[in-house]
Amino acid sequence: MTRKRQAQPSLLGISVGRSGWYHLSRFLRRSLTLLGIGGIFTLFILSCQPVTTAQQQPTPTPQTQPAPTETPEGGLSASPAELPPLPYSYDALEPYIDAETMELHHDRHHATYVDNLNEALADYPNLQNQTVEAMLRDLDAVPEEIREDVRNNGGGHVNHTLFWQIMSPEGGGEPTGALAEAINQTFGSFAEFQEAFEEEGADRFGSGWVWLVLNDANELEITSTPNQDPPIMEGDYPIMGNDVWEHAYYLSYRNQRGEYLSNWWNVANWEEINRRYEQGQGS
Numbered sequence: 001m002t003r004k005r006q007a008q009p010s011l012l013g014i015s016v017g018r019s020g021w022y023h024l025s026r027f028l029r030r031s032l033t034l035l036g037i038g039g040i041f042t043l044f045i046l047s048c049q050p051v052t053t054a055q056q057q058p059t060p061t062p063q064t065q066p067a068p069t070e071t072p073e074g075g076l077s078a079s080p081a082e083l084p085p086l087p088y089s090y091d092a093l094e095p096y097i098d099a100e101t102m103e104l105h106h107d108r109h110h111a112t113y114v115d116n117l118n119e120a121l122a123d124y125p126n127l128q129n130q131t132v133e134a135m136l137r138d139l140d141a142v143p144e145e146i147r148e149d150v151r152n153n154g155g156g157h158v159n160h161t162l163f164w165q166i167m168s169p170e171g172g173g174e175p176t177g178a179l180a181e182a183i184n185q186t187f188g189s190f191a192e193f194q195e196a197f198e199e200e201g202a203d204r205f206g207s208g209w210v211w212l213v214l215n216d217a218n219e220l221e222i223t224s225t226p227n228q229d230p231p232i233m234e235g236d237y238p239i240m241g242n243d244v245w246e247h248a249y250y251l252s253y254r255n256q257r258g259e260y261l262s263n264w265w266n267v268a269n270w271e272e273i274n275r276r277y278e279q280g281q282g283s
């Protein structure tokens, strides 16, 4: 009697025998068990990582990188215009300028000028290829329908960009070198210059700026401009300027603009102002 041979299990057509199947299945079970343990361990490690949500994002810290500067260093881009970071913390200029004023001034007022300028230029790609300063020097070349927007918001952008740079937590003191000499020669002394600068700022009716500029004759002159008009619109080069809009001082000084103007010297960054004077003479 012929004994019927039982078919042997096969893998991919290769006979592996009972013993082979036993070892293979045991190997597969162990592998799956190890994979399961590894997956659980990975999930555990991931669950230990800090969860990042919008609420847990750290408060942005003002950057210390150099901001773009007004002429003659190159000019501000309009493709698009960008808000430069404040080169110090909001409270760095206290007690002379409070942190809330600085935050609102930079993050809201200056930011709004930048946003509005970009909005005005959105349909004018040819203008976006120019610097903001170039547009302000030749406003007649700007289409009439956006001319006032470019004047006010472009002016606000260049004026405030300069303003943040000419202030410093290590400010105060007096100018040095060539600027100190020129101030003494033009105004008699630093104290007389300060007095005249403060008076010009106090007398500026409504909102505007008080400036120390290099005029057409390359001489120092104290001027003031209304609203956000920058000195370059008149062909003057701004060495330094103080913002006498109420948004610059009202929270701390209320309506006492004169007090703000006299305190402001404590944050004047003479290193940067000296540099601007020397660079402006070559413009």
Ligand SMILES: [Fe+2]
Pocket: 105, 109, 160, 243, 245, 247, 248
């Ligand atoms: Fe301002």
